[in-house]
Amino acid sequence: MKFHYTAKILRLCLLLIPLMGIGQNLDSLEQALKKQDITASEKIKLYDDLSWFYNSVDVKRSLTFGKKGLELAKKNGDKKMEATFYRNMGVAYFMGSVYDTATIYLDKAKPIALQLNDYRMQASIYNTYANIYRVQSAYDKAIENYLNAAQVLETNKDLHKLTLVYSNIGGTYQIIHNYEQALFYLKKAEKLAIQNGDDEGLVSVYISLSDIGLYNDIPKEESISYAQRAIELCRKIGNKFSENKALQTLAKIYYHHDDYDKAEPLALQSVSQAKKLGFPRLIAEGLSLVTSIYLYQGRYTESIAIARETLKIDSTDTNISISVYSNLAQAYAYLGNPDSTQTYLNHYRVTVDKFANQSYQSSLSAMEVKYETEKKELKITALEKQRQLYIWLGIAGTVILLIALAFAFIRYRLAVSRRKLAEKEKQQLEQERQLVAVQATLDGEAAERSRLAKDLHDGLGGMLSAVKLNLPQLKGDAAVLETIDVNRFQKALGMLDDSIQELRRVAHHMMPESLLRYGLKISLSDFCDAIPAADFHYFGDEARLPEKLEIMVYRCIHELVNNALKHAEASHINVQLIQEDDRLSFTVQDNGKGFDQHTATEGMGLHNIRQRVEAFKGQLNIYSTPKGTEVHVELELTQTEQDD
Numbered sequence: 001m002k003f004h005y006t007a008k009i010l011r012l013c014l015l016l017i018p019l020m021g022i023g024q025n026l027d028s029l030e031q032a033l034k035k036q037d038i039t040a041s042e043k044i045k046l047y048d049d050l051s052w053f054y055n056s057v058d059v060k061r062s063l064t065f066g067k068k069g070l071e072l073a074k075k076n077g078d079k080k081m082e083a084t085f086y087r088n089m090g091v092a093y094f095m096g097s098v099y100d101t102a103t104i105y106l107d108k109a110k111p112i113a114l115q116l117n118d119y120r121m122q123a124s125i126y127n128t129y130a131n132i133y134r135v136q137s138a139y140d141k142a143i144e145n146y147l148n149a150a151q152v153l154e155t156n157k158d159l160h161k162l163t164l165v166y167s168n169i170g171g172t173y174q175i176i177h178n179y180e181q182a183l184f185y186l187k188k189a190e191k192l193a194i195q196n197g198d199d200e201g202l203v204s205v206y207i208s209l210s211d212i213g214l215y216n217d218i219p220k221e222e223s224i225s226y227a228q229r230a231i232e233l234c235r236k237i238g239n240k241f242s243e244n245k246a247l248q249t250l251a252k253i254y255y256h257h258d259d260y261d262k263a264e265p266l267a268l269q270s271v272s273q274a275k276k277l278g279f280p281r282l283i284a285e286g287l288s289l290v291t292s293i294y295l296y297q298g299r300y301t302e303s304i305a306i307a308r309e310t311l312k313i314d315s316t317d318t319n320i321s322i323s324v325y326s327n328l329a330q331a332y333a334y335l336g337n338p339d340s341t342q343t344y345l346n347h348y349r350v351t352v353d354k355f356a357n358q359s360y361q362s363s364l365s366a367m368e369v370k371y372e373t374e375k376k377e378l379k380i381t382a383l384e385k386q387r388q389l390y391i392w393l394g395i396a397g398t399v400i401l402l403i404a405l406a407f408a409f410i411r412y413r414l415a416v417s418r419r420k421l422a423e424k425e426k427q428q429l430e431q432e433r434q435l436v437a438v439q440a441t442l443d444g445e446a447a448e449r450s451r452l453a454k455d456l457h458d459g460l461g462g463m464l465s466a467v468k469l470n471l472p473q474l475k476g477d478a479a480v481l482e483t484i485d486v487n488r489f490q491k492a493l494g495m496l497d498d499s500i501q502e503l504r505r506v507a508h509h510m511m512p513e514s515l516l517r518y519g520l521k522i523s524l525s526d527f528c529d530a531i532p533a534a535d536f537h538y539f540g541d542e543a544r545l546p547e548k549l550e551i552m553v554y555r556c557i558h559e560l561v562n563n564a565l566k567h568a569e570a571s572h573i574n575v576q577l578i579q580e581d582d583r584l585s586f587t588v589q590d591n592g593k594g595f596d597q598h599t600a601t602e603g604m605g606l607h608n609i610r611q612r613v614e615a616f617k618g619q620l621n622i623y624s625t626p627k628g629t630e631v632h633v634e635l636e637l638t639q640t641e642q643d644d
Contacts, residue, residue, distance in 0.1 A: 059096040083112035163201030206230035540579035568592020
């Protein structure tokens with residue numbers, strides 16, 4: 001199964017104020033700054049142009065001109081330009097993937113923009129906030145800020161700037177697989193862009209439409225056409241950043257359709273270009289695509305190397321991390337490295353769980369309804385100031401809106417039901433895959449323990465026993481020994497007896513023969529009898545269970561008892577096993593010093609126990625106080641296990 005992450009890799013969106021035309025010459029602008037006869041206002045404007053243009057070309061230079069412009073704007077008391085430079089620097093830090101600092105500068109720009117009632121500045125700030133939240137996978141907050149930007153522009157009838165905002169909203173819905181809403185906003189954006197001759201807006205729309213085709217049954221040729229048109233427009237307007245995004249998208253289309261020979265050179269070209277541009281996120285996205293291509297070409301070692309490089313560049317993006325961890329786990333699995341496979345499967349699971357949120361889509365839809373409702377309320381307020389006829393029209397419109405919302409709600413509920421069913425199926429598949437991996441690990445461990453126990457007992461144990469049998473013969477045949485030599489000889493015999501006993505004890509604990517022959521009750525009773533502080537109690541049916549299950553239970557109890565003795569310093573341990581027709585449970589109690597479950601870190605031993613129990617779909621609960629600790633495990637027995 002491919003891990004298609006295409007729609008999840010974020011496209012850093014173009015911002016509201018367009019870049020300067022291709023005819024503008026940066027060198028001439030910088031030369032203009034050196035002129036002696038320019039005024040402070042002209043100099044501020046040049047700093048603004050340079051800082052804004054460079055934010056998609058060279059972040060460091062953008063920040064340099066932004067800081068100089070900010071200092072001059074403050075000196076001249078120009079509040080509007082002060083807010084402008086705060087906004088410019090926020091955008092630059094965002095493009096450089098320094099999101100905390102970007103937010104700080106946007107927070108400084110926002111109150112000034114609100115005070116000056118500068119709606120374009122407000123919309124640009126909201127849009128940048130949304131971009132930050134989107135790359136941080138906080139899609140609910142991203143949608144909220146995009147809608148704020150859209151409302152500001154719609155109120156002021158600024159249709160030109162709406163193109164990019166609609167495109168960004170569509171792109172965000174696309175990431176969360178809400179393709180119906182995504183296409184709705186993208187088509188709105190495309191219509192506005194064509195109407196206004198907005199090439200920048202069309203680039204963003206075409207990239208999204210080519211990407212969305214991978215998941216919405218759009219023909220391959222149509223997706224390729226959108227990506228190629230985006231690349232041509234980017235080269236026409238000189239936007240290297242968006243050209244790189246379009247290039248990546250084209251590579252992803254070929255990758256999605258298993259045409260790796262065409263996908264690989266395009267992906268490598270995008271990485272090379274991204275490194276020249278110096279944007280960490282672009283580099284990480286390109287490398288993530290390359291590692292996926294190598295994986296499905298069977299080039300596992302190269303895939304692993306590129307994946308590690310990707311994590312070093314940018315491991316903060318959830319979608320990139322999920323894709324890379326998945327590729328690493330698969331590559332190591334194909335190379336026959338179960339330890340590394342399990343490690344990256346754990347990273348994958350933790351990353352997915354961290355950002356899972358079942359109420360996620362519901363929050364987004366609620367915000368959109370709120371946004372649409374606020375627009376209708378503004379229209380109703382305007383109509384109330386007109387003649388009585390318009391009031392009745394407003395009422396009729398409200399009734400129609402309520403009916404539409406009712407239909408939308410019903411449709412939404414159906415969509416939620418389908419999504420929850422799909423998520424449940426996905427979780428079941430993930431659990432089954434983890435179960436196979438853990439079972440394989442347990443089987444390997446059991447086989448290795450059995451082999452080592454047999455080698456120790458039959459091999460080394462037999463050799464020591466033979467030595468012991470030959471030593472008395474040596475004593476009788478030897479010459480008269482002095483008293484001190486006799487003592488040493490007897491001491492050596494005693495040490496040899498101890499060694500044989502210790503070897504048998506180690507071999508027994510690695511794979512108890514009583515467990516394989518007689519089952520859990522006898523083997524656990526022998527184990528607890530050997531420990532003075534431990535008592536064993538057994539209740540229920542003594543029927544044998546599957547060998548894997550018996551070994552798992554024995555190992556868990558063995559580890560828990562050792563933990564109680566070693567870490568809890570317990571003087572008394574109570575082990576209880578209950579076996580019924582449909583379930584098996586065991587409890588290990590101790591009177592040790594306990595631990596704080598809220599602050600203590602779960603050790604490797606307890607982590608392994610939890611993993612073993614989960615592999616058999618069991619439940620593990622821990623209760624700890626300063627007076628002792630109790631660990632309880634419940635396992636459901638299927639009909640197959642009972643028959644075994």
